[in-house]
Structure formats: C-alpha cells, structure tokens
Amino acid sequence: MSATTPSSTLQEPLTPFAVLDRSVIDANIDRLERRLADLNLPLRLHVKTSKSVEVTSRVHREGPQPIAVSTLAEAEYFADDGYTDILYAVGLAPAKLDRVVALHARGVDLSVLVDNTDQAEAVAAASRVSGHRIPALVEIDCDGHRSGVRAESPELIEIARILHDGGAELRGVLDHAGESYFSTGAEAQARDADAERAALITAAQRLREAGMPCPVLSSGSTPTAHSPSEKGGMTELRAGNFVFFDLVMAGIGVCDLDDIALSVVVTVIGHQSGKGWILTDGGWMAMSRDRGTAAQKIDQGYGVVATLDGEIIPDLLMTGASQEHGILELRHGSGGELPELPVGTRLRVLPNHACATASQYQEYSVVDRTEDPTRILENWPRCNGW
DSSP: OOBBOOOEEEOOOOOOOOEEEHHHOOOOOOOHHHHHHHHTTHHHHHEETTTTHHHHHHTTTOOOEHHHHHHHHHHHHHHHHTTOOEEEEEEGGGHHHHHHHHHHHOOEEEEEEEEEEHHHHHHHHHHHHHHHHEEEEEEEEESSSSSSTTTOOOOHHHHHHHHHTTTTTTEEEEEEGGGGOOSHHHHHHHHHHHHHHHHHHHHHHHHHHHTTOEEEEOOOHHHHHTOOOTTTTTEEEEOOGTTTTTTHHHTTTTSSSGOEEEEEEEEEEEEEEGGTEEEEEEOOOHHHHHOTTTTTTOOOTTEEEOOOTHHHHEEOOOOOOOOEEEEEEEEETSSSSSOOOOOTEHHHHHHOOOHHHHHHHHEEEEBTTTTTTTTTOEEEOOOOOO
16 A cells, blocks of 8 residues: 545544644654764664654655564565565564564565563574574663663573574664653653663673674664763664654653644534533544553643644643543643534644554544645555554
8 A cells, every 4th residue: 555645635534533744754853863963873763653654754765774663564564665674673472483584585684572581592493494594682671661681680691692502693682761751851861861871781791791792782762862862882773753753752851742743633523511521533542542641740631632723722631532532621720711612623632642543543644734734635554453
C-alpha cells in the first residue's frame, strides 16, 4: 500500500481519524538533525512511532538508512521498501527466529536483542542450523526501568560468550533510558543520558577485556537524544517519538504543544449540560488508554482539545473515555466557561502517547498548517500487527 492523494478537507472523512501535520514533522526532524550534527553521531531512527514508510522518508531523504523496529511485522514491511539495516529492538522470543532467518535469507541485516542465556542459546542454535550468523546485541539495564542486564553483572559475559562462541555474531550492546520519560527538564534528562552512556561504556569495556568484540554501542530515547549531554563513545543514537512528539514529551519539557504533529479528529455527538460534559465519538479506541500525563505536574487527561484548524481551546480536556465515547470538560479549577460546541462540531485531540494513539489507525490524513491546516494533502498508510 502506498500514499494516496485525496481531494478533501478534515470535514469529510468519517470520524475518528488520525491527522499528521507534515510541517511540524519536518521541523521536529530538523531539530534533532542539528543536534546530531553537533555530536557527529548517526541516528538509527526508531520507526515504532509512525510505522510508516512515508514518515520515515521525511528523515531518510536520500533513501533507506539504519532503522530500529519494535515488531517483525515492521521489519518485513520496511524490508519490502528496501531497508536492509534493521535492529529488532525488543527482547527476542525464540519462536520468532524463523522469521528472523527468513529476513536474513532476503539479504536483510537484521540484528536481534537478548538479555539472558536462553535467548542467546536460541540465537546461536538458529545461526548454526540456518548458516546465517545472526547478529545480536546484549541489552544493558542502565536505570532499572525494564529489561536488560547490569553492565557489571557476570551474566553479561556469559550471554556474550554463548553468542560469540556459539555461531552467532556478537555485535555489541544496547540500552534505553526509559526512566527519562519521567524526568522533567534538561538537567534531569542530561543525568539520564550520562547514566545511559556510562552503562554502555562499562559493558563494552568488560566485553573487550574478556576478548570479545563490541563494535556497536547503541543508546537512545527521545528525551536523552535532545539532552545537553556528551555522547562520546556511542556509535549510534536511537530515537523515534520525536517525529510526532506528544503530551508526555511536552510535560517533561522536551517539546511544546505546537511541536505535536499527531492529533485525532472527533465529532461532538451530545452534551450532558448538568455535568459540564461534551460528548464525542472518540473514546479510548480512538485515543488509547494511555494516561501518561497523570503523574506529571499538569494532568492532561486523555488529551488536549483543539479546533479543527489546530488552535488549542483553553482548558478544554478529554477527561474521560469509554470504548467509543469521549468526555470533554473544563480542566479542574478553570475559571473559564465551557465553549458552545454544537452536535456535529469537529475537533482535534492531541494525544498523551503518540505511539499508542497512532496504533489505533491504518493510515494518517496529512495536512500542512503553513498552507491550509484543514486541507488533506495525502493519506499515508502505516503498518500494524506483530
């Protein structure tokens, strides 16, 4: 499936549907590219946010470059478009190795991620049986956020040895500063980035001292990618959310509301005047259940509400959601008045978590606020599934 060129406006498609502003995407890309140019560090774009060849081509203007994926469906989708340097950046389920081998047979250099000996033994065995030396990175836990082994742990050497001696390719180490998504401000995010970098350097040094190669040191998250920190010793930086940004990123100071490229168009379908509610046809199936701003200084509910042309409506939030119903009301403590929004009015809602909201849709309706913020210029398909 490829992009299509419609002749319509945001008033025409049935709601809810996802909208991207390409001018905002391009500005977000330019911002990170300037940062990476200062660091002289290559980007491995994480495509899990957009899952779209068309969005990725805004970054890779001269053709396919290295990417990270979160599913094998993404790897296959991007391989179909000529991408050959792909990192599957989720801990490997051994049953998926047949699909990994199939991609290698197509000429795709697909590397996998492991953090335990069972995974390492499965990758080594698949390498021997298939005749393809499957490249693997060992995941390092830099902040206790999720998975990985500590850089100082004995397990690191054991896992790496199984890969290196067992027929696979030990390509290096990787970490992800997941706790940075809870760190507000540049100073806190710089500390996270420093911890991310230090963990990889320690892990790489230990592997090399044990007589094993470690050519790749892969770090990344959108907050740490934008932080004012040193990246010396890293060989690549991974980030993906930055192409769209979202309310969580705005809440920790990585971006502003104007930098959020993704929104969902919904329609007003009713009112509960006694409760101060406006009802829409966009519930959690349209926005996702993600409430990532709930723990932040400013809770944005399920999303910030804007007019159809993208102007933020002061203090109007999507505060509640059932499967297909959204509840809009004024922010608690607001001194404003609930706006008059008749049944049939179309609105945009900015998401808490761009990756989760985008995953509800098969395609994006693309606009450009520098031209006409309500005219749909293209429809860009995306990949879903696992």
